[in-house]
Amino acid sequence: MHSWALTAMVAYVLLLWFVEVCMGMPDPRQRDMLMRQEVSRQTGGRVILTAAEQRLDAYLHRLKQQEMSAAQFPPAVHFFKAKPLIQSSPVFSLLRKMPKGGALHIHHSSLVSVEWLVKNVTYRPHCYICFTWDNSVRFLFSSRQPFPRWDCFYWQLLETLRAKMGDCTDFDNSLIQNLTLFTEDPDTAYPSQDIVWEKFEKAFISAAGLITHAPVLKDYFYRGLEELHQDNVMYLELRSGLSRTYELDGTIHDKIWSLKTFQEATKQFVADHPDFLGARIIITVKAAVKEAIQMQRDFPDVVAGFDLVGREDSGRTLWYFREALSLPADLGVTLPYFFHAGETDEEGTDVDQNILDALLFNTTRIGHGYALAHHPLAKELSRKKNVAVEVCPISNQVLKLILDLRNHPAAVLMSEGHPLVISSDDPSLFGTTGLSYDFYQAFVGIGGLKANLGTLKELAINSIRYSSLPPHLKETGLAMWQNKWDVFISDFL
Numbered sequence: 185m186h187s188w189a190l191t192a193m194v195a196y197v198l199l200l201w202f203v204e205v206c207m208g209m210p211d212p213r214q215r216d217m218l219m220r221q222e223v224s225r226q227t228g229g230r231v232i233l234t235a236a237e238q239r240l241d242a243y244l245h246r247l248k249q250q251e252m253s254a255a256q257f258p259p260a261v262h263f264f265k266a267k268p269l270i271q272s273s274p275v276f277s278l279l280r281k282m283p284k285g286g287a288l289h290i291h292h293s294s295l296v297s298v299e300w301l302v303k304n305v306t307y308r309p310h311c312y313i314c315f316t317w318d319n320s321v322r323f324l325f326s327s328r329q330p331f332p333r334w335d336c337f338y339w340q341l342l343e344t345l346r347a348k349m350g351d352c353t354d355f356d357n358s359l360i361q362n363l364t365l366f367t368e369d370p371d372t373a374y375p376s377q378d379i380v381w382e383k384f385e386k387a388f389i390s391a392a393g394l395i396t397h398a399p400v401l402k403d404y405f406y407r408g409l410e411e412l413h414q415d416n417v418m419y420l421e422l423r424s425g426l427s428r429t430y431e432l433d434g435t436i437h438d439k440i441w442s443l444k445t446f447q448e449a450t451k452q453f454v455a456d457h458p459d460f461l462g463a464r465i466i467i468t469v470k471a472a473v474k475e476a477i478q479m480q481r482d483f484p485d486v487v488a489g490f491d492l493v494g495r496e497d498s499g500r501t502l503w504y505f506r507e508a509l510s511l512p513a514d515l516g517v518t519l520p521y522f523f524h525a526g527e528t529d530e531e532g533t534d535v536d537q538n539i540l541d542a543l544l545f546n547t548t549r550i551g552h553g554y555a556l557a558h559h560p561l562a563k564e565l566s567r568k569k570n571v572a573v574e575v576c577p578i579s580n581q582v583l584k585l586i587l588d589l590r591n592h593p594a595a596v597l598m599s600e601g602h603p604l605v606i607s608s609d610d611p612s613l614f615g616t617t618g619l620s621y622d623f624y625q626a627f628v629g630i631g632g633l634k635a636n637l638g639t640l641k642e643l644a645i646n647s648i649r650y651s652s653l654p655p656h657l658k659e660t661g662l663a664m665w666q667n668k669w670d671v672f673i674s675d676f677l
């Protein structure tokens with residue numbers, strides 16, 4: 185047994201003994217002590233705040249109390265309805281200014297806001313559109329009229345189409361609708377998990393023709409970093425399948441081209457914004473472990489590791505891919521894993537088992553880990569191995585794992601101080617940018633009144649601490665973050 189485990193056990197036994205001997209009116213001092221001890225276990229519970237930080241903390245606490253007593257509490261309602269409430273929240277505007285560290289769980293296809301895709305990308309020359317039989321759209325950049333395809337019989341040049349319309353506002357809004365899940369009445373639009381996932385996948389396919397156009401891709405990455413930077417995020421680990429890209433004349437570039445483009449866009453962005461730490465990729469090509477090993481070897485600075493993605497509930501389990509996932513170990517090479525696991529509310533299923541398997545495959549972090557709170561052994565293991573859980577509150581709500589975020593299982597993890605980071609998963613699909621919306625839900629909804637400035641501080645530090653960066657860059661990142669934090673605190677005073 186580890187010495188910390190022994191100490192924890194002794195403390196636990198002593199505590200129980202204390203409580204048991206206390207009969208009649210509990211001793212108020214002991215009660216206070218127990219309450220303080222419990223709070224010290226939560227995320228950020230051991231962070232010591234400076235006098236200035238304590239002032240901000242007290243202010244945040246008051247604001248949070250006000251929000252909790254308002255007629256509508258944003259974390260308790262669907263995000264699509266809560267968004268305007270959150271936007272007018274003073275807690276949210278503070279969170280926007282707060283340096284949040286890194287975004288460790290965002291997917292390539294939903295990195296950039298759809299407003300940019302529609303207002304910028306679809307206005308570029310040679311952009312064709314086609315309306316499919318199932319009320320969806322496809323885009324294609326081409327130097328000549330594209331040939332009909334099985335899903336797209338009639339392609340129209342957007343420039344011509346828009347010229348005929350005059351006012352394009354409604355049309356552009358309808359395009360935005362096709363690229364996001366956002367709707368005013370989510371309960372009617374998405375009555376079940378299956379239906380919301382169907383729309384989710386449709387939106388991805390619609391955006392593909394825009395994002396996989398080679399000249400767009402570099403701008404897309406750059407814009408993605410810009411949106412994060414504007415939200416005071418300084419680092420990104422992007423999950424990407426590294427799709428092939430196409431030129432106007434139909435020339436196709438391979439995955440390596442996409443990887444290099446990401447590398448160049450990041451380099452350019454860091455040169456333009458020296459307070460941005462950088463960005464790396466977690467490769468998500470289904471069962472292409474061999475390919476990922478090679479890419480990690482060739483681009484060690486950019487490639488963080490590997491993940492399997494897709495909807496867990498309808499896909500294959502990690503255990504199904506056990507042969508492929510054992511390949512790096514069999515070959516004697518290292519390929520860090522960042523598995524999505526336990527993004528389910530169906531306990532006892534094979535998918536539910538993914539959490540334990542992710543840990544057995546030595547995952548570096550767990551994507552979502554929504555089911556972790558129900559697996560005591562896996563939870564212990566992840567804590568012991570210091571494997572952080574990437575909590576994406578809005579994603580879990582929109583994809584219908586939970587409605588009221590106060591009941592999110594991460595509340596348990598947070599109260600125990602389990603290693604956690606907060607991320608946004610598919611921001612463009614959910615109508616968010618950056619991390620502030622998800623931080624709001626975690627801080628106000630999941631953490632409740634208990635969560636304080638220490639919690640926020642620890643969550644931000646965690647995003648560097650549990651990143652895939654090598655130790656010296658983590659140190660650089662933490663120092664950069666601390667500077668930003670100090671400015672944030674002194675600006676408040």
Ligand SMILES: [Zn+2]
Pocket residue numbers: 289291524551609
């Ligand atoms: Zn994800």
